[in-house]
Structures are given as C-alpha cells and as structure tokens.
Amino acid sequence: MKPEPRPGRRVTEVVVLTTAMLSFISFWRASAIVLCDLASTAWYVGGIVETAIGPAAPWFILGVMLCAAPMLMLYVEGSSMFVRGGVYKVVRESMGGSLAKVSVSALMFDYILTGAISSVSAGQYLAGLVNSAFPHLNIHWSVSPNLFSVVFALGVVAYFWRQNIKGIEESSDKAIKIMSLVSVMAVVIFAWAAYTIWSRGFRWPSLEVNFTHESLGWFPSHLALGRLGLLVAFGHAFLGMSGLETLAQVYREMEAPKLKNLKRAAAVIFVFALVLTGTISFLSVGLIPDEVRHTYADNLLSGLAMSMAGPHWLLLLLQAFVVLVGVIILSGAVNTSIMGSNGVLNRLAEDRIMPDTLRHLHPRFGTTHRMINLVVALQAVTILLCRGDVYLLGEAYAFGLIWSFVFNAAAVLVLRFKDRAKREWKFPGNLRLGRHELPLGLAGLFLLVLAVGLVNLLTKKVATVFGLGFTAFFFVLFLISERLNKREKAHGEHREKFNLRSAGDLAIMREEIERPNRVLVAVRDPGNLYHLNKILETHDAETTDLVVFTSRIRKGLSLVDETVSMDHDEEKLFTRVIEAAEKHGKTVTPMLVVSNEPFYAITQAAQAVGATEVVFGVSAKLSTDTQLERLAMTWGSLQKDKQPVRFRILGPGVEHAVDL
Amino acid sequence: MAWFQKKPTETAAESPKTTPPVRVGKGLKVASILAEDTILFPGEGHDKAAVLQTLAAAVCGKAGIADWASFLAKVQEREQGISTTLDTGLSLPHARMDGIPGILAGMAVLKKPIPDPKQPDLAIRVMFLFFSPNKQDAFPLHLQLLRGVSSLFQPALIDQLTASSGPAAALELIKKLEA
Incomplete structure (x- = not known):
C-alpha cells in the first residue's frame, strides 16, 4: 500500500x-560440498587403482589421501589472497592470462568428467543392485547396465541442474544431507569390519606393485622401477583427490570468520576423506578374499559388504545400503562439479573471458543460470557419448585435476616472490634467510605434482589425448570469446551483475x-x-x-x-x-x-x-x-x-x- | 558571541525572566519550553526572514537576552546550510549558542503559509525556533529536540494550530497532544 x-x-x-541477496554457508556445508566429490571416489578408486597397479593399491591411495593435506593448505593460502579465487585467479595473477586460460581449460575438462563419471558410476551401481535384487523378488527382468546408467545419469544431472539454478543454499543443503548419510554408512561399515576382523583376522595388503601394459601406456616398462615406479603408481591413485578446486570456488560463499572457516573446512575434508577412502581401501583388500576381489573391481564396496561376517541376508541388506549411499554420494559429486565449474566460469566471465551474456542472473533465484546450463549441457553430452562406459571415463579422468594442481602450486609459489604483501596464512615449510624467505614446502609440493603430472602424461593415454584435445578446445574458445568481448568494449574493472x-x-x-x-x-x-x-x-x-x-x-x-x-x-x-x-x-x-x-x-x-x-x-x-x-x-x-x-x-x- | 564573552553572567543575574535550564530527555515535553509570550501569530505580508527575526527577538526577550541580533545571526548562518524546513509545513530553525544554560524556544503560527526561499515548493505554516547550549554533552539533547518537535508537529496539529484563536489556545493544543 x-x-x-x-x-x-x-x-x-x-x-x-x-x-541478488548474498547468502553465506557454514564450513560444514562447504566441507560437505567438497566431500561429495572427494569422498565419492571411495566407491571406485580402490578397484581402478588395484587394476592398474596391483595389490599395493591401498598404500598408494593412502599416500594420495595424505597428500590431500598439503593440497588443501595450498588452496587455503591461495583463497586467503583472493576471495574470488581458485586456479584461474591465482594463475592469472602470478603467470598471466594465457596460462590461466590453459589451467582453467584443463580444470573444466575435469569438472565435466566428474559429473559424467560420478553419475554414470552411480547408475552402474544401481543397475547392479537392481539386477541382483530382481531374482530375489521373483521379477524375471534385468536392466541393461549401460543404458540404465546413461538414463539414470541424465536424471541426476537434471536434478542437480535444478538445485543449482535455485542457488547455493539449496544445493549445500543437499550436500550436507548426503554427507550425513555417508557418515552413518561409514560408522556401520567400520563397526561391522571391526567385528569381522575380530572374528576372522585381517591380512595387510602387500607392497607389491604390478603394472599392466595398459597402466603403463607410453611409459617405458624398464623405467617403471624403483622411485620412478612409485611415481607411476602414485599417479594412478591421484584421481582420489578430485574436488579440491571446489573449495576455492565456495570460499566466496563461506560465512565469517572466513579464513578460520576455510581452515576448519580443510581440516574436516582431510580427516573425513582420509578415514573414509583410506580405511575402505585397506578393508577391501584385507577382507575381500583374493579369489573373488577381481569380480568386484567396479563395485568394491559391494564386495566389502558381502565379505563381512554375518548371515547372507544381512550382508545383502548391507550391500543394498552401501550401494544406495554410493548412488547418493556419487550423485552429490555431480552437484559439486556443477557448483565448482559454475564458480570457475564466473571468474572467467568477470574477467570478460566468457561472453557477458553468460553472467545473466536468473530472474527469480539470482543465479548465473546460463553458465549452469552450459556446464550441465556439456556433462549430458559426455554422458551420452560415453554410452555408460565407466572405464573410458575413468581413463580420461584426472588429467585436468593434476594439471590444475600443477598450475595452482606454481602460481602460489611464484606469487611468494612476485607479491610480497603480508599473507593471512602461509603454506608451511618456509626457510628465512635474513630478509628473504624460501618457500621450500611450496616448492616441494610443486615438484611433486609436476612429476606426477608428467608421468601421467605418459601412463594415461586416454586422459592425455582427450585431456589435451578438450583443453585446446576450451582454450581456443576462451581466446576467441575474450577477443570478441574486447572488441565490443574496452577492458575495464570487474562489475557485479x-x-x-x-x-x-x-x-x-x-x-x-x-x-x-x-x-x-x-x-x-x-x-x-x-x-x-x-x-x-x-x-x-x-x-x-x-x-x-x-x-x-x-x-x-x-x-x-x-x-x-x-x-x-x-x-x-x-x-x-x-x-x-x-x-x-x-x-x-x-x-x-x-x-x-x-x-x-x-x-x-x-x-x-x-x-x-x-x-x-x-x-x-x-x-x-x-x-x-x-x-x-x-x-x-x-x-x-x-x-x-x-x-x-x-x-x-x-x-x-x-x-x- | 562577543556580548556573552564580555558579560558572561549579566543575562542570568540581571534578568529575573531568565528561563531556567530545561532538562530534556526521553520524556521531553515541547509545551514545557514554550510560553504564551513566545508563541506568535504574525500577520500577513511577512516573509521567512521577517518572521524569524521577530521570533528570535521574542525568544531572546523572554530569556532576558538583550543582544538578540547575535542569536539571529547565528540561526541565519545555520539557515544558509541544509534546509530546516520539512514537508509537513514545519520550519525548524535552530542554533547552538554559547553561554545559555538550557533550551530557549518560540513558535510562530502562520495563518497564511509563506514560502521557504531555499525550497520554494515547500510552504511554511509553523516556525519553531530554538537555541540549545553549545556543549558537546548537550548535543544529544539538541538532536532529541529536533526529532521530538518534528515528530509532534504533524500536519494534523499544524492544521489545528493555524485554526486556533491565539497563543493560549495553541499552547493548550500542544499540551493536550503531549498529555
């Protein structure tokens, strides 16, 4: 009136x-978003790594999960410098726009594949459960796992597309519910495993590494020995660290006190992922008998459930529970990939790398809906093209991840020398020599991820071919888009939509x-x-x-x-x-x-x-x-x-x- | 100001009519700082400057202040700045003065509205003039009075005031509203 x-x-x-009103989320929600991707790898990383490197897989997965700690610290330092950070911003500030575009192109490849592999894998898990449950229910039908997983994956992507259009509060709410369920499952699995170990004993995984011809790719087999061999094996386990970039993307939306909450989120993510993925990998090898473990390569947690002590019907119920939770968390990884890539594209659009029209806000929810549409469309196309083949997606996966880590570590390292302003937080391992400071910790991390990246270029053929192709495609796209934008209007400072x-x-x-x-x-x-x-x-x-x-x-x-x-x-x-x-x-x-x-x-x-x-x-x-x-x-x-x-x-x- | 510096105690000592310090707080009563002889009903033909001058003289006269011109000068100086006229029809000239012990106030009710030269689209129907002590701890009181007076003098009261028969009736209206 x-x-x-x-x-x-x-x-x-x-x-x-x-x-558009800004809304901020707690560190629990931020952790849940990242963990939906990072912890979901527990459902497939064990099987993939063991296939590639043999029974020593859990040790390397443990090594990679421990390596998540310094990677998270790297993101904390980068994010503390730029609220709207992430790999693009950090690389651009330190090494220029071209390398930033390359790094973000690789990262986009990873995000697109995360959505595809997670949703298709969830579909495969569900198809497996449906096919094994139908006979018990006197239903004499079976579903085609690949077709089922494609349809299911498209449904999951569509669901989280809608949630992300509604905004981060909606999508983070789903993430926290998913992680609560995963926590319940972890407690059940660990308790049950403890009982099984008490009643049957436990066999520690061997340290033996067996590469296959496929897992060495172009890498000379005679060099895959000693320390270099360890690096090859480590590179295969690296896909267990997917999702960290999203932490930098959600930092913008993290509530006060920001840096403290970022550190809390990093700690929660590290502990949860280490305990869940690390423990499950060891339990899988230690409890699933060797003679049947290979049959569970694509659904190791199902194998673990069925290898526990207890009556068969109870184990079937446990398997169903594990599969359902897996389906949910893998679907949650789709959410994380959409959120992360939306954040990355926003940084690009703010820098006029992407067309300004993509930054248009949804009239009702105030979200950058056109970017979300673009990401989801690319994920849907990838799902259709892979035709439900998880192996193909798995082979191509982790290219963008490792190279975005390489660029990020290099950028934060270079910034230590280029921008000597006081940091709110620094990656540890700094040696002070008079007025100068040598970031030895950062340098060590950079060398490690660079070595893994280079080795993976040779060992992961599909990832290298598709990753390079996709990165080149996105890079050219960003380059053309940037030129067109510059022609339309002079480059100015960032303006919020x-x-x-x-x-x-x-x-x-x-x-x-x-x-x-x-x-x-x-x-x-x-x-x-x-x-x-x-x-x-x-x-x-x-x-x-x-x-x-x-x-x-x-x-x-x-x-x-x-x-x-x-x-x-x-x-x-x-x-x-x-x-x-x-x-x-x-x-x-x-x-x-x-x-x-x-x-x-x-x-x-x-x-x-x-x-x-x-x-x-x-x-x-x-x-x-x-x-x-x-x-x-x-x-x-x-x-x-x-x-x-x-x-x-x-x-x-x-x-x-x-x-x- | 010079007048006060030369004879800082003269006003209070010489004038039995000096207004006692007014304690203005949250229970501020505007009626308590007005008197019938500081409520004026100027005839037609006056402009804002003339009404202000008459009112300043009356307020100072009531307080026993002979040098009303310096008070007028101070309030005119303030009037050169951001407008003190509100869209309700209230003009609220004010100044913070050295040497006065409390609030000095007066009011002019204009049967025929006069324009505000600084804002010609606004018509002044009531002018409320006050002086407050120029002390830092008195500033909240100054602001409370500004808020209180502008809150009290809404168009309905202004309509009643302009229709009232004289100072006594006007003061009664204010007392009634504040009761």
Missing part, C-alpha cells in the same frame, strides 16, 4: 530496487528481512566504504540484518520517469559493497531508492525495514553535526512509532553515535 500523498511531501514516489526488482513500496522490504535487529548503512561513494567495512567487521550476522542503501536523487518529472536500471556509478558502488560483504562473509541486502531528497530517502528506508541503527560515512560536503541534525528532523517528521534509533557516523578516526 502506498503512503497517502500529502501536500508538500518530499518523497511521493519511491522505487526500491534489490539485488545485479537483479533489479522494483519492490513497489518500501514496506515490502520489511517482509524480506528476517532477523530481529536491522542496521541500515547508507553508502554513496565506492571509494568511501570505511563505515560499511567497520560495520561488517563487528556485526552479528546471526541476529542482525544489514541493509546497504543508496539513493539516487532526481528532481521534478525525472523522478517519476525514472527507469528501473542501474547506472555506471551505482553498479560500481554495489560491486564494491558485494566485494566487502564477500570478504567478511556476511550477508547484506543491497538496496537502491530513487527519491528527490536524500535524508527522506534514508529515513523512509530505515523506518520501512525497522532499522534500530543507521550508519553513515563521513561526508565531504556536510559536517557530522549537520548530517545528524537533518536526519533527526527527518526521522521525527516521518516516524510513526516511538522506537528508539541509534545514528552512527564512522570514518577513519571519527566515530559519533547518538541514541534518540
């Missing part, structure tokens, strides 16, 4: 615009704000957001909503004729606001009001949202006293109730607070 017009009323028409929605009336805003306390921060100058940053540092996001407000002042008829769109300066202002909110990991509700008087606009907006505190920056034109006087007058003139309010003016060395 519009306010009753009165003669002389300064604000007769108000158009309220809102932008906003959803503009006319609220019609300020009163509607109150309904959109949930928390009991509301603070309105008035902003105008993108170069003067000291007060906003100060408020973001201290405000409690659990109990307080923060409305960041600016007014566009128009006089006379231009006020009435104003169209709902943002001009260049407003875009710049709100881009800085969003960046500040992201940096602090706290949600803000950005708001633009068109009015003919700034103090009326602020007052009306603050009273409409029920603000108990109104915060200003120091004005270049008005003294703080004059600002407060005018605001007090306007506040009283428009106030309908007797609710107390606090006015604050914050600036470097300036802090005034008045309670009225």
Whole structure:
C-alpha cells in the first residue's frame, strides 16, 4: 500500500530496487560440498587403482589421501589472497592470462568428467543392485547396465541442474544431507569390519606393485622401477583427490570468520576423506578374499559388504545400503562439479573471458543460470557419448585435476616472490634467510605434482589425448570469446551483475528481512566504504540484518520517469559493497531508492525495514553535526512509532553515535 | 558571541525572566519550553526572514537576552546550510549558542503559509525556533529536540494550530497532544 500523498511531501514516489541477496554457508556445508566429490571416489578408486597397479593399491591411495593435506593448505593460502579465487585467479595473477586460460581449460575438462563419471558410476551401481535384487523378488527382468546408467545419469544431472539454478543454499543443503548419510554408512561399515576382523583376522595388503601394459601406456616398462615406479603408481591413485578446486570456488560463499572457516573446512575434508577412502581401501583388500576381489573391481564396496561376517541376508541388506549411499554420494559429486565449474566460469566471465551474456542472473533465484546450463549441457553430452562406459571415463579422468594442481602450486609459489604483501596464512615449510624467505614446502609440493603430472602424461593415454584435445578446445574458445568481448568494449574493472526488482513500496522490504535487529548503512561513494567495512567487521550476522542503501536523487518529472536500471556509478558502488560483504562473509541486502531528497530517502528506508541503527560515512560536503541534525528532523517528521534509533557516523578516526 | 564573552553572567543575574535550564530527555515535553509570550501569530505580508527575526527577538526577550541580533545571526548562518524546513509545513530553525544554560524556544503560527526561499515548493505554516547550549554533552539533547518537535508537529496539529484563536489556545493544543 502506498503512503497517502500529502501536500508538500518530499518523497511521493519511491522505487526500491534489490539485488541478488548474498547468502553465506557454514564450513560444514562447504566441507560437505567438497566431500561429495572427494569422498565419492571411495566407491571406485580402490578397484581402478588395484587394476592398474596391483595389490599395493591401498598404500598408494593412502599416500594420495595424505597428500590431500598439503593440497588443501595450498588452496587455503591461495583463497586467503583472493576471495574470488581458485586456479584461474591465482594463475592469472602470478603467470598471466594465457596460462590461466590453459589451467582453467584443463580444470573444466575435469569438472565435466566428474559429473559424467560420478553419475554414470552411480547408475552402474544401481543397475547392479537392481539386477541382483530382481531374482530375489521373483521379477524375471534385468536392466541393461549401460543404458540404465546413461538414463539414470541424465536424471541426476537434471536434478542437480535444478538445485543449482535455485542457488547455493539449496544445493549445500543437499550436500550436507548426503554427507550425513555417508557418515552413518561409514560408522556401520567400520563397526561391522571391526567385528569381522575380530572374528576372522585381517591380512595387510602387500607392497607389491604390478603394472599392466595398459597402466603403463607410453611409459617405458624398464623405467617403471624403483622411485620412478612409485611415481607411476602414485599417479594412478591421484584421481582420489578430485574436488579440491571446489573449495576455492565456495570460499566466496563461506560465512565469517572466513579464513578460520576455510581452515576448519580443510581440516574436516582431510580427516573425513582420509578415514573414509583410506580405511575402505585397506578393508577391501584385507577382507575381500583374493579369489573373488577381481569380480568386484567396479563395485568394491559391494564386495566389502558381502565379505563381512554375518548371515547372507544381512550382508545383502548391507550391500543394498552401501550401494544406495554410493548412488547418493556419487550423485552429490555431480552437484559439486556443477557448483565448482559454475564458480570457475564466473571468474572467467568477470574477467570478460566468457561472453557477458553468460553472467545473466536468473530472474527469480539470482543465479548465473546460463553458465549452469552450459556446464550441465556439456556433462549430458559426455554422458551420452560415453554410452555408460565407466572405464573410458575413468581413463580420461584426472588429467585436468593434476594439471590444475600443477598450475595452482606454481602460481602460489611464484606469487611468494612476485607479491610480497603480508599473507593471512602461509603454506608451511618456509626457510628465512635474513630478509628473504624460501618457500621450500611450496616448492616441494610443486615438484611433486609436476612429476606426477608428467608421468601421467605418459601412463594415461586416454586422459592425455582427450585431456589435451578438450583443453585446446576450451582454450581456443576462451581466446576467441575474450577477443570478441574486447572488441565490443574496452577492458575495464570487474562489475557485479545485479537483479533489479522494483519492490513497489518500501514496506515490502520489511517482509524480506528476517532477523530481529536491522542496521541500515547508507553508502554513496565506492571509494568511501570505511563505515560499511567497520560495520561488517563487528556485526552479528546471526541476529542482525544489514541493509546497504543508496539513493539516487532526481528532481521534478525525472523522478517519476525514472527507469528501473542501474547506472555506471551505482553498479560500481554495489560491486564494491558485494566485494566487502564477500570478504567478511556476511550477508547484506543491497538496496537502491530513487527519491528527490536524500535524508527522506534514508529515513523512509530505515523506518520501512525497522532499522534500530543507521550508519553513515563521513561526508565531504556536510559536517557530522549537520548530517545528524537533518536526519533527526527527518526521522521525527516521518516516524510513526516511538522506537528508539541509534545514528552512527564512522570514518577513519571519527566515530559519533547518538541514541534518540 | 562577543556580548556573552564580555558579560558572561549579566543575562542570568540581571534578568529575573531568565528561563531556567530545561532538562530534556526521553520524556521531553515541547509545551514545557514554550510560553504564551513566545508563541506568535504574525500577520500577513511577512516573509521567512521577517518572521524569524521577530521570533528570535521574542525568544531572546523572554530569556532576558538583550543582544538578540547575535542569536539571529547565528540561526541565519545555520539557515544558509541544509534546509530546516520539512514537508509537513514545519520550519525548524535552530542554533547552538554559547553561554545559555538550557533550551530557549518560540513558535510562530502562520495563518497564511509563506514560502521557504531555499525550497520554494515547500510552504511554511509553523516556525519553531530554538537555541540549545553549545556543549558537546548537550548535543544529544539538541538532536532529541529536533526529532521530538518534528515528530509532534504533524500536519494534523499544524492544521489545528493555524485554526486556533491565539497563543493560549495553541499552547493548550500542544499540551493536550503531549498529555
């Protein structure tokens, strides 16, 4: 309902615009998103690695899972430097745009394949369960595993496509539910395995490495001995580390305190993946008899379930449970791949590498739906092309993963020398020599992943051929797109995309704000957001909503004729606001009001949202006293109730607070 | 200001009519800082400057301040800045003065609205002038008064004031509303 017009009323028409509200997630949710991909490898990594390198597979899988710790630390250092980080941003800052495009092209290959391999693998698990369950249910049908897995995979991709269109809160909610279920399964499996070991004993996997002709690829067999042989075997187990890049992509959405939560998430991810994947790999080799283990190469966890101590019918139920959880977590990996690749493409689009039209926000959910559509379409095409062949996907897999790690490690290492600014957090293993610091830990990690990457180039033929082809394709695509974008408009600084929605009336805003306390921060100058940053540092996001407000002042008829769109300066202002909110990991509700008087606009907006505190920056034109006087007058003139309010003016060395 | 510096205690000592310091807090009553002789009903033909001058003289006169011109100069200086006229029809000129012990206030009710030269689209129907002590700890009180007065003088009250018969009736209306 519009306010009753009165003669002389300064604000007769108000158009309220809102932008996509930022929402932030806890470290548990961020961990769950990454683990959906990282932990899902437990369902297939054991079988694939044992096929490639023999019974020593669990030791190498354990080595790779331990290696996840330094990789996670690498991502923590990179993310602490760039809120909107990830491999593209870090590589671009350190080694330039071309190498960044190469690294991200390789990474995109990995994301597309993650979606495909996870969903198809889930389909295969389910098809296996269906085919083994039907005879027990007197159903004399069977499903074609490959056809079934393709149809199932397409269904999973479609489901998570919809969830991601709705936004990260929706998709992270699914991730946390999935990981809760996986945790329950892990507890059941570990307890049951402990009972089995107690009753039957346990045989540790041997350290014997047996390469096949296929697993050596182009690598000379006579060189696959000693340390080089260890590296080849290690390279085969590396696919167990998929999903880490997504941690950097969700860092933007991580709630405050950001870095602390990032470290917590990294710790949770490491411990969970190590315990789940590592333990399951050892249990599989230690408990599944050698003579039957090869029959479970594609579904090792089913084999593990069936090799436990207990009655057959109970083991069948355990197998069904393990398969169902596997189907769910593998489906969750699809979600992670969509989220991660969407984040990566967003970084590219912000840099005008991708067409600007791809950054268009969904009118209802505010998500970059066109990018999500693109990723999902590519995953669907890959699923159709592979025709349910998990082996083919597995062979091609991990190319992008290892090379994105190589580029990332190199980039963070180079940045240590190129950008000597103080880091919020550093990868450990730094040797100080006078004024200089040698990042020995980082250098060691870089050399390790580089060595694995080079060895994998030779041993994983399918991955090398398809990976290079796909990377070249994406690289050229990015290059052409960048050129076209540059031709259209001069390269400028990043501008956030906003959803503009006319609220019609300020009163509607109150309904959109949930928390009991509301603070309105008035902003105008993108170069003067000291007060906003100060408020973001201290405000409690659990109990307080923060409305960041600016007014566009128009006089006379231009006020009435104003169209709902943002001009260049407003875009710049709100881009800085969003960046500040992201940096602090706290949600803000950005708001633009068109009015003919700034103090009326602020007052009306603050009273409409029920603000108990109104915060200003120091004005270049008005003294703080004059600002407060005018605001007090306007506040009283428009106030309908007797609710107390606090006015604050914050600036470097300036802090005034008045309670009225 | 010079007047106060030369004779800092004269005003209070010489004038038995000096307004006692007013404690204005959350229970602020606007009626308590007004008196019938500081509520004016100027006739037609006055502009904003003239009404302000008359009102400043009346307020200072009531407080026993002879040098009302310096008070007027200060409030005029403030009027040069951001507008003090609200769209409700209330004009709220104010100034923070050295040497006064409390709030000094007066009101002019304009039967015929006058334009605000700074904002010609706004009509002034009531002018409420006040001076507050120029002390840092008195500034919240100053702001509370600005908020309180602008909250009280809504169009409905202004309509009643302009229709009232004189200062006594006007003061009664305010008291009634604040009761």
